[in-house]
Amino acid sequence: MKSSSMNTHMGNITIDNEVIAQYAGSIAMECFGIVGMAGINVKDGLVKLLKMDSMTRGINVSINNNKLTLNFHVIIAYGVSILAVSDNLISNVKYKVEEFTGIEVEKINIFVEGVRVID
Numbered sequence: 001m002k003s004s005s006m007n008t009h010m011g012n013i014t015i016d017n018e019v020i021a022q023y024a025g026s027i028a029m030e031c032f033g034i035v036g037m038a039g040i041n042v043k044d045g046l047v048k049l050l051k052m053d054s055m056t057r058g059i060n061v062s063i064n065n066n067k068l069t070l071n072f073h074v075i076i077a078y079g080v081s082i083l084a085v086s087d088n089l090i091s092n093v094k095y096k097v098e099e100f101t102g103i104e105v106e107k108i109n110i111f112v113e114g115v116r117v118i119d
Helices: 017-030 052-058 082-101
Strands: 003-008 011-016 034-041 046-049 059-064 067-077 104-116
Touching: 003 017, 011 017, 017 034, 017 052, 017 059, 017 067, 017 082, 034 052, 034 104, 052 059, 052 067, 067 082, 082 104
Parallel strands: 067 104
Antiparallel strands: 003 011, 034 046, 034 067, 059 067
């Protein structure tokens, strides 16, 4: 189990990386232009849209020197600006994850794995 830990005056707090990934994924899904998280099959090189219950597979959380690095593998909506969607995703996730966990977000990497037309 990978997790981040911090000491407070009242004791030790440990947050599992899966919890951070789940929360960051729910924030990402609220952002305009994000269709969903992408799951990549390394063997075949195929990308597929993940369902809501398995979206954490499209998010990697790592902790280095008590700072978070988040990697998002996303599928975006056709016709939207990738730059605008990425900026919106970064600002929302950074603010809300830092507020939620109390841990500084050092870096957010976004990998656009596909584009999908939505009805």
